[in-house]
Amino acid sequence: MREGLAALLRLPRTLQPGATAALCAELEARRPAEDWNTAFGADSLFDAWTSCELTRGLYEANRSVLREHLAPRQAWRVLELGGGDGRLWQGWSIPGELEVVDPAQAVHDRLAGQLPRSLSLRSRVRRAEELDEFQADAVVCSLTLHHVAGRSFRERASHGLTGPGKQEVLERLRRGLVERDGLLVLNEANVFCELELAPGDPVLIDNLLDSYLRRCGRALLAELDAGGDPRLEAILHLWCLEQVGRGQLPLAERDVYELDVPRWERLLQRSGFRVESRVCTDRWGLFFQYVCRPA
Numbered sequence: 001m002r003e004g005l006a007a008l009l010r011l012p013r014t015l016q017p018g019a020t021a022a023l024c025a026e027l028e029a030r031r032p033a034e035d036w037n038t039a040f041g042a043d044s045l046f047d048a049w050t051s052c053e054l055t056r057g058l059y060e061a062n063r064s065v066l067r068e069h070l071a072p073r074q075a076w077r078v079l080e081l082g083g084g085d086g087r088l089w090q091g092w093s094i095p096g097e098l099e100v101v102d103p104a105q106a107v108h109d110r111l112a113g114q115l116p117r118s119l120s121l122r123s124r125v126r127r128a129e130e131l132d133e134f135q136a137d138a139v140v141c142s143l144t145l146h147h148v149a150g151r152s153f154r155e156r157a158s159h160g161l162t163g164p165g166k167q168e169v170l171e172r173l174r175r176g177l178v179e180r181d182g183l184l185v186l187n188e189a190n191v192f193c194e195l196e197l198a199p200g201d202p203v204l205i206d207n208l209l210d211s212y213l214r215r216c217g218r219a220l221l222a223e224l225d226a227g228g229d230p231r232l233e234a235i236l237h238l239w240c241l242e243q244v245g246r247g248q249l250p251l252a253e254r255d256v257y258e259l260d261v262p263r264w265e266r267l268l269q270r271s272g273f274r275v276e277s278r279v280c281t282d283r284w285g286l287f288f289q290y291v292c293r294p295a
């Protein structure tokens with residue numbers, strides 16, 4: 001599969017969509033058992049993902065910003081949307097309270113057994129869109145807001161979807177940060193695949209290819225070639241290659257609704273945030289960290 005993917009990446013861009021579908025079909029019989037984002041046990045693919053070079057810089061950058069912001073504060077409280085495997089908090093030693101909002105019970109079970117003792121954990125099994133009013137010194141929203149389709153309630157409605165979009169979630173986060181002069185730390189990939197790009201639109205497919213194969217795929221291939229975790233191969237299959245196929249699915253099933261950097265920044269501003277810093281946390285130009293305060 002590594003050779004197949006490397007060969008695909010050498011093709012002209014216009015030939016890559018067909019080659020991706022052909023490679024997925026060829027690999028179908030050898031499909032790994034674990035679905036992405038569904039298991040957080042000791043052998044989870046997610047563990048391999050959060051310890052690879054591509055993502056390590058993201059957690060280091062977040063830890064550094066949070067340490068500087070929280071260390072001088074007494075009895076601080078952080079809200080995290082989308083907990084994953086808790087990698088961000090590995091080795092964290094400054095005592096405080098962490099509330100995690102995530103719809104997956106497995107995430108909360110994993111965090112309860114794994115977080116350092118310095119953190120007292122409150123778990124909320126719910127989606128970011130269902131957030132109650134809160135007050136916090138910081139909100140971390142890392143690789144999670146892209147699961148909320150649409151930049152706003154209005155954009156969702158124009159595609160037949162109900163409920164809040166990204167802006168309404170961000171506005172609620174802003175309200176929860178004002179009182180304590182809090183920070184929002186947002187991490188997202190730089191790729192545009194929002195609702196306005198219809199299923200099968202060649203621009204959407206090329207954007208997905210650019211993000212999942214030309215940047216993420218190349219990064220993981222390079223890491224594997226350098227002797228990296230062999231589970232990255234399953235991630236390349238399930239996450240990188242198969243994710244491109246999601247561009248053909250009906251809008252509500254796409255699962256990932258990302259924005260590029262200028263669009264994330266516009267959305268943050270419209271939602272009442274001032275972006276204090278924006279950095280890319282990897283050498284592939286994929287993931288960006290936005291550190292924001294209520295304007």
Ligand SMILES: C[S@@+](CC[C@H](N)C(=O)[O-])C[C@H]1O[C@@H](n2cnc3c(N)ncnc32)[C@H](O)[C@@H]1O
Binds near residue numbers: 129
């Ligand atoms: C790609 S993982 C990122 C995890 C972690 N924040 C990180 O950076 O490693 C996405 C996480 O968001 C959670 N998630 C998915 N949809 C969500 C939603 N609508 N609201 C809150 N969390 C969600 C998933 O269960 C998963 O834990």
